Amino acid sequence: MRRLCAVALALVLASGVEAAGAASGTAYPASAAAGNGDAKEGVALDTESIPELALYREGTNEIQFMSGALFSLGSGGGRYTFDEAPSILSWGWMLTTPKGRGIFRGNVEVLVDLYASGIFAGPMSGNVVVGPNVFVRYNFVQPNWRVVPYVEGGLGFVFTDAYTVPNQSMVGQAIEFTPQAGAGFRYMLSKHWSVNAEALFHHMSNADMAPRNIGVNEVGALVGFSYLLGSD
Numbered sequence: 001m002r003r004l005c006a007v008a009l010a011l012v013l014a015s016g017v018e019a020a021g022a023a024s025g026t027a028y029p030a031s032a033a034a035g036n037g038d039a040k041e042g043v044a045l046d047t048e049s050i051p052e053l054a055l056y057r058e059g060t061n062e063i064q065f066m067s068g069a070l071f072s073l074g075s076g077g078g079r080y081t082f083d084e085a086p087s088i089l090s091w092g093w094m095l096t097t098p099k100g101r102g103i104f105r106g107n108v109e110v111l112v113d114l115y116a117s118g119i120f121a122g123p124m125s126g127n128v129v130v131g132p133n134v135f136v137r138y139n140f141v142q143p144n145w146r147v148v149p150y151v152e153g154g155l156g157f158v159f160t161d162a163y164t165v166p167n168q169s170m171v172g173q174a175i176e177f178t179p180q181a182g183a184g185f186r187y188m189l190s191k192h193w194s195v196n197a198e199a200l201f202h203h204m205s206n207a208d209m210a211p212r213n214i215g216v217n218e219v220g221a222l223v224g225f226s227y228l229l230g231s232d
Helices: 001-026 030-040 051-056
Strands: 061-072 083-094 107-121 128-139 146-159 175-177 180-188 193-206 216-228
Touching: 061 107, 061 193, 083 128, 083 175, 083 216, 146 193, 180 216
Parallel strands: none
Antiparallel strands: 061 083, 061 216, 083 107, 107 128, 128 146, 146 175, 146 180, 180 193, 193 216
């Protein structure tokens, strides 16, 4: 009888241990399980639990303002000085969530901006260049880094009244096209605010749609700030 009671008690204790183990197994958070899966099986991480991914994850936005100066390259052969002081207001969309390893880890962003500039040196000093642009940017996003470098390229069109000056051959009509490329970085001041700096190559021409089309090539620097709308 004692032996039978002992066996029954052992079975009860074993059942209790199994039930406790099952209950504790369901208590693990989804983010922890996802983290373990990522290391072994490539399962996506819970981006909401990672601060820099929460700001740069797919679908989040930013507002950016940049200003600076662009200086024309070359002279002679129909080229004249054509220097600008642009201000650029942009709205950005994060197209992807940061992924990858090493220095190339990052995400893709598209920005739509309004470019407005005054010509401070050139055939029509003090006149305007204004129009929309679309940029594609790659942000090099590293865990816990305040500095986020980026490279970008874009295309747009502008209205300029420089074409009304007859003694220049660079700008031939009111509407000119503006392919551009740049590289820069942002420094995160807080969870949402950053100060930005970049170098920019800016071209302006009309694809031979007008008789005068030597074009304008400029390089310069821009500084400004951004507000990233991602969650904390």
